[in-house]
Amino acid sequence: MMVCRSKAKALIAFFAATTLFTSVATASEPARHDSSEKNIRERADALIAQMTPDEKAAQLTQFFYLQPVPAANKAALDALGSTGVGSLLFVTDPVEVNRLQHMAVEKSRLHIPVLFGFDVIHGLHTIFPVPIGLAASWDPKLVEQSQAVAARETRAVGVQWTFAPNLDIGRDPRWGRIVETAGEDPYLVSAMGRAQVLGFQGNYLGQPGRIMAGPKHFAGYGASLGGRDWDEVQLSDSDLWNVHFPPFKAAIDAGAGAIMAAYMHLNGVPAAANRWLLTDVLRKSLGFEGLVGSDSGSVNKLVVQNLAADKKEAVVRALVAGLDMEMVDPGQAPSMAQLPGALASGDIPPDRVDEAVRHVLEAKIRLGLFENPYIDEKAVGRVFADPQHRAAARLAAERSAVLLKNEGNLLPLDPHRIRSLAVIGPFADSVRDTLGPWVFDQNKPEAVTLFAGLKAALGPKVALRYSEGVRMPKRLFPSPSATADKMPDRQPLDEDQEIKRAVELAHQSDAAVLVLGEATNMISEGGSRSSFDLPGRQQELLDAVVGTGKPVIIVLYSARPIDLKGTRAAAILDMWYPGTEGGTAGANLLLGNAVPGGKLPFSWIRSPAHAPNYYGQLISHKPQPVQGRYWNESSAPNYPFGFGLSYTDFGYSNLRLDRASMAVGERIGVSVDVTNKGRVAGDEVVQLYIHQRHGTSARPVRELKGFQRITLGAGKTRTVNFSLGPDELRYWSDATKGWVQDETGFDLFVGGSSAADLKASFEVARQ
Ligand code: BGC
Numbered sequence: 146m147m148v149c150r151s152k153a154k155a156l157i158a159f160f161a162a163t164t165l166f167t168s169v170a171t172a173s174e175p176a177r178h179d180s181s182e183k184n185i186r187e188r189a190d191a192l193i194a195q196m197t198p199d200e201k202a203a204q205l206t207q208f209f210y211l212q213p214v215p216a217a218n219k220a221a222l223d224a225l226g227s228t229g230v231g232s233l234l235f236v237t238d239p240v241e242v243n244r245l246q247h248m249a250v251e252k253s254r255l256h257i258p259v260l261f262g263f264d265v266i267h268g269l270h271t272i273f274p275v276p277i278g279l280a281a282s283w284d285p286k287l288v289e290q291s292q293a294v295a296a297r298e299t300r301a302v303g304v305q306w307t308f309a310p311n312l313d314i315g316r317d318p319r320w321g322r323i324v325e326t327a328g329e330d331p332y333l334v335s336a337m338g339r340a341q342v343l344g345f346q347g348n349y350l351g352q353p354g355r356i357m358a359g360p361k362h363f364a365g366y367g368a369s370l371g372g373r374d375w376d377e378v379q380l381s382d383s384d385l386w387n388v389h390f391p392p393f394k395a396a397i398d399a400g401a402g403a404i405m406a407a408y409m410h411l412n413g414v415p416a417a418a419n420r421w422l423l424t425d426v427l428r429k430s431l432g433f434e435g436l437v438g439s440d441s442g443s444v445n446k447l448v449v450q451n452l453a454a455d456k457k458e459a460v461v462r463a464l465v466a467g468l469d470m471e472m473v474d475p476g477q478a479p480s481m482a483q484l485p486g487a488l489a490s491g492d493i494p495p496d497r498v499d500e501a502v503r504h505v506l507e508a509k510i511r512l513g514l515f516e517n518p519y520i521d522e523k524a525v526g527r528v529f530a531d532p533q534h535r536a537a538a539r540l541a542a543e544r545s546a547v548l549l550k551n552e553g554n555l556l557p558l559d560p561h562r563i564r565s566l567a568v569i570g571p572f573a574d575s576v577r578d579t580l581g582p583w584v585f586d587q588n589k590p591e592a593v594t595l596f597a598g599l600k601a602a603l604g605p606k607v608a609l610r611y612s613e614g615v616r617m618p619k620r621l622f623p624s625p626s627a628t629a630d631k632m633p634d635r636q637p638l639d640e641d642q643e644i645k646r647a648v649e650l651a652h653q654s655d656a657a658v659l660v661l662g663e664a665t666n667m668i669s670e671g672g673s674r675s676s677f678d679l680p681g682r683q684q685e686l687l688d689a690v691v692g693t694g695k696p697v698i699i700v701l702y703s704a705r706p707i708d709l710k711g712t713r714a715a716a717i718l719d720m721w722y723p724g725t726e727g728g729t730a731g732a733n734l735l736l737g738n739a740v741p742g743g744k745l746p747f748s749w750i751r752s753p754a755h756a757p758n759y760y761g762q763l764i765s766h767k768p769q770p771v772q773g774r775y776w777n778e779s780s781a782p783n784y785p786f787g788f789g790l791s792y793t794d795f796g797y798s799n800l801r802l803d804r805a806s807m808a809v810g811e812r813i814g815v816s817v818d819v820t821n822k823g824r825v826a827g828d829e830v831v832q833l834y835i836h837q838r839h840g841t842s843a844r845p846v847r848e849l850k851g852f853q854r855i856t857l858g859a860g861k862t863r864t865v866n867f868s869l870g871p872d873e874l875r876y877w878s879d880a881t882k883g884w885v886q887d888e889t890g891f892d893l894f895v896g897g898s899s900a901a902d903l904k905a906s907f908e909v910a911r912q
Contacts, residue, residue, distance in 0.1 A: 188515075189506035193499050195255060198485035201498055203228035204505045205464075205484065207262065207438065209475040210236045210245070217476040222248075229253035231470055231505050232306070232438075234262040237269070237586075239522045242303030246518050258518040260509055262306035262359070262438075265345075266325055266583035267291075269298040271534040271725050272592070275581045276311060276337070277704045278545035278721030280327035281743040281789070283830040284854045285340035291541045292344025294534045296355045301528040303520040305512045306357040308405055308438075310341035312392035313362060315747055317757040319372025321672020324582060324704035324722070326367060328746025329759040329786060331388045332849040335395035342399040350402040350435075351511040360396040361405035362440055364422060365389050369409060372756055374673045377410040383842065385426075386877030386884075394431050402508055403436040406468055408443035415450045417443040418459070423467030436504040437467060442474030444481070457483040461493045469501040535591075535726055542723035542730030544828075548741035548790040549749075552715040555696050557737030557792060558656060565608035567650040568596045569690060570660035571617055571683070572702045578662075579702070581722020582669035591725060595660050595700060598728025602736055610654060612647035615640050617664040618681040625671040644686050651693045658735065659687055659714070662702035665722065675753055677708040687712060700731060706749040706783065719743075740792045742828025742854065744898065749784035760786040760899040761845040787832050787849070787898040793823025793859065797831075797903045800895055806908040809886045812870035813907055817895045819865055821857035830854045831865045832901060834894045835873065840887030842878040847899055869893075874909065 193201070208221035210233040224230045225248040236242050242261055249259045267273045273291045274281075282288065292310075299307060312334055315323035327337035338360060345358040365385065370376040380389065393404065406423060407416035416422055417439045427433045444463045445456065453459035460480040463471070473479040487493045509515065548556070558566075572578040574596040577587055593601075600609050616638050651657040661683045667674065678684065687709070691697050697714040701707060702722055709717070718741065720731055733739040750758045758780065774780035796819070803814035819831055833851035837844035851867040875886040890908050894901040 185507050185510050186503070188510055189503045192255060192257065192506055193502055196502065198488050200228045200255060201502050202481045202484040204231040204257065204502050205470050206230060206479045206481045207232035207234060207470050207472045208479075209234055209473065211475055212236065212238065212241065214475075220478070225249050225259070226252040227254070229255060229257045230259050232260040232262050234472065236261060237263055237302050237304060239302045239520055239525050243519050243522060246303070250518050257506070258509060258514040260306055260505070260512070260514065261304040262308060263299065263304045264309065264583055265295050265299045265304070265307035265356070266309050266311070267581070268295045268538070268584075268724060269302070270529045271295075271298060271538050272580045272584055272589070273538050273541045273724045274545040274720075274727075275324050275583075275704060275722045277315065277324050277326060277328060277746060278723065279541060280333060280337045280746040281547050281719075281721065282541065282544040282854070283333070283744050283852055284544055285336050287541055287544055288337055288340040289344040290537060292341045293347070293355070294537050296345045296347075298528055298534070299356050300354055301520065301525045304356065305514065306359055306403060306508075307345055308359045308361055309345070310338050310358065310360055310396070311362070312338045312360045312396060313365075313367035314389055314392070315367050316759045317367065317372040318677075318705035318747060318750065319673055319675060319753045319756050320367060320369060321374060321668045321674065322367070322670055323747070324668045324672070329748065330746070330761065330849050331391045333746055333852070334392040336852075338392040339395040339399040342396045342401045346400055346402065350400060350508070351513050357402035357508060357512060358396070359403035359405050359438065360393055360401050362407035363393055363404050363416060363427060364407060365411050365416070366407040366409055372673055372753070374671055375409055377413075379412055381879060382882065383877055383879040390426065390431065393427075397431050397433050401435065402511065403438055404433060405438050405440055406443070408440040408446060410450060415443065415447055415452055417468055418447050418452055418462040418466045420466040428467060436469050436508045438470040439463065439468055439472050441472050442477060444468070444471040444479075445474060445477055456480040457487055457492070460484055461487050464493055464497055464501060469504045538724050539726035539730050539733075542720065542727050543733055543739040545721060545723070545743050546730070546734050546741045547719045547743040547745055549717040549719055549784055549788075550715070551790055551792075554792075555656075555715040556698060556718070556735060558735055560603055560607070560736045563603070563607055563655050565610065565654040566599065566603070567610045567612070567647070567654040567657040567690075568599060568660070569612045569614045569647045569650065569657055569686070571613055571615055571664070571681075572662060573613070573658070573660040574611060578665050578722065579727040580665070580724060581702075582665050582672075589725065593726055593728035595658070595728045595731040598730070598732035599658070599735070601729070602732035602738075608654070610650040612643060612650050613638060614643055614647045614659075614686045615682040617667075620666060624666050640682055644682070644689055647686060648689050648693060651690045651695050651697075654695065656696040656698065657690050657693070658698045658700060659690060660700045660702060661687060662707060663704075668704050674705070677706050677753055679707060679709070684710060687714065698735065700735075705747075706751075708752065737792065740825060740827040741789065742791055742830065744787050744789035744830045744832075745784055746786070748782040748786045748899075749788070750782045751778065755780060758782065761848055763843050764846050785898050785900045787830070788900070789830070789898075791827040791829065793821055793825050793827040795827075795829040795857070795897055796820045796822050797896055797901075800903045800905050802905055802907055804907070806910050806912070808912040809888060809909055810871055812868050815851075815867040815869065815893065815895070815905070816864055817903065818862050819855065819857065820862040821859055824859050826856060826858045828854055828856050829897055832896060832898065833867045834899060834901060835869065836892045836894070837874075837887065838890040838892065840889045841880050841885045842876070844876060847894065849899070
């Protein structure tokens with residue numbers, strides 16, 4: 146078939162990945178202000194000593210500032226010129242940011258600057274793949290570099306705080322916010338969380354050209370009942386300590402300056418007022434010392450959630466639990482306005498209020514806002530236009546793609562042998578769905594769709610034929626975000642005719658590329674779904690095109706498993722929502738200028754009825770048949786966690802340990818030889834899983850405890866080393882209500898997915 150082997154280019158891509166960003170971290174902003182810890186605290190306390198209760202309440206308030214909705218912004222504007230405001234979110238126009246900052250600094254009594262926040266989830270101007278895609282790269286360095294670019298663009302417009310990374314565990318793909326997560330596995334989510342915090346913040350909070358990271362949603366939000374967004378969460382202590390808290394621990398250890406408390410109930414107590422969660426766990430056990438913000442409206446909603454009787458009680462319970470700042474829903478009156486009354490009536494300890502205000506002021510001091518509250522509006526264009534940002538986005542899109550199927554080595558296509566290609570589907574030329582959710586400015590003429598990318602790559606000699614195929618159906622219930630549902634005005638499409646036309650184009654072409662999946666407004670917040678079918682008439686379109694007998698490649702834009710009904714299409718490449726350079730990256734992958742090396746960050750389950758069905762479960766008392774949990778179909782996933790193909794094959798051999806047994810607290814070294822058995826260079830993600838045989842608690846059948854993405858030339862072998870010690874082997878036990886490391890036997894498995902079968906064993910024993 147049309148095959149192109151492009152070893153050199155794949156190696157260039159790899160080296161580019163490791164070296165690209167030496168200069169992105171540098172910034173045109175002033176050097177770090179000299180602020181020792183003592184100095185920071187003293188500065189904050191000096192301000193607090195001068196503040197009235199109203200001014201304290203104002204610092205603990207974060208208003209949406211939407212544009213253009215002047216009426217809803219009135220409360221924020223009034224406060225800016227009098228008491229000041231802790232934070233504003235959603236302003237990204239640098240001119241407006243400066244105007245508002247001037248108001249705060251010049252007109253408020255204490256001249257305290259505003260902290261500007263925004264959801265910079267996968268880029269601000271240059272859009273990267275959605276976080277689940279970034280996680281699929283299994284490449285923390287790449288993820289760090291991607292978020293460093295996002296930070297640089299964000300800081301340039303005057304925003305200093307992102308509500309990211311999302312560190313929820315995505316174990317239930319019915320839940321639409323899986324798109325913002327790094328998937329189902331705590332070890333992978335922790336690695337990606339750490340990488341994102343380092344990317345956003347750099348080495349310390351306040352590093353020039355970087356922003357404050359705000360990992361969210363603390364904690365457990367990914368486990369909402371039935372995968373239904375916002376519904377309650379019930380998790381055991383062992384689930385929380387072993388699965389849901391570790392990514393936050395990793396983010397805190399990486400220096401995260403803020404944490405966002407979740408809004409749903411956790412075991413009956415809304416997270417925003419959950420003292421055990423926000424104080425005992427977050428502050429005392431995980432050692433967090435920064436700013437704890439609420440999610441949107443979640444202090445006001447304590448009343449709706451049947452916890453607090455009124456707004457005053459809501460604010461008291463949230464603050465006493467350990468929350469610092471209230472994010473007020475757009476247009477709503479803050480509960481925080483009740484704070485002066487609560488202080489006067491003695492309902493809230495004044496020290497707790499001062500501590501909360503100190504957390505806000507310390508963040509502002511560390512971020513250098515008092516010294517440099519304004520931005521250079523003229524510099525923004527230059528930062529946005531930096532070609533390295535585009536190059537980074539392309540690389541990230543290439544490295545996050547996961548090849549799920551490639552029968553007969555259909556991919557890569559050989560551009561020298563292709564004369565014509567049909568490019569079909571509702572997302573083939575859709576900017577919006579190339580960018581994905583959490584992109585509010587859809588005016589991005591620079592974004593490259595797959596159709597545009599293929600056109601540029603193949604040039605005029607190849608006949609490229611495009612059909613939209615079908616339209617996306619409307620949601621039954623509108624999305625909570627008005628922007629998400631806003632569809633561009635387009636001529637209506639006669640789908641019967643267009644499907645026929647698509648089939649005709651496929652007939653006339655050497656091969657067909659179908660770009661299918663879920664639309665941007667069908668995923669993310671409020672994007673829960675009870676079916677994994679292709680929405681609308683996409684399956685019909687797919688079946689009709691496959692029916693032509695032409696080679697068919699499916700490129701998926703989605704963030705959860707899609708049920709393709711056992712399609713006979715020969716190749717499936719999952720590109721998630723790949724971002725600004727998605728089309729260039731897609732063309733590179735399809736034409737062999739880049740080699741797919743991403744791996745699934747979740748188990749690709751067959752049906753929503755199976756959810757949750759993650760790989761790291763406990764072995765039941767009736768382990769066999771392992772796939773036979775339902776009588777009517779296999780309960781095994783279509784593709785296991787960690788799975789992904791390449792344009793070459795890898796072999797594993799010579800798994801060895803540097804000792805057979807060790808004592809609690811010691812480490813053991815694991816090595817394996819990985820060989821590229823094919824004829825092109827490619828990437829493999831070498832994965833290490835452990836299984837504890839018995840102990841204080843039963844442990845999962847497998848747990849990821851190490852991974853490395855490597856590039857190997859054709860025919861080459863490399864030894865990959867891992868090390869296992871207390872951090873990897875200990876766990877939190879419900880039997881002892883604490884951390885344990887057992888003296889027991891372990892199996893370990895190494896390979897290219899969670900189904901790896903190369904096995905070794907070791908003992909942890911009294912020496
Ligand atoms: C979401 C948060 C987000 C906030 C601000 C909320 O509805 O849950 O993740 O940061 O809105 O946009």
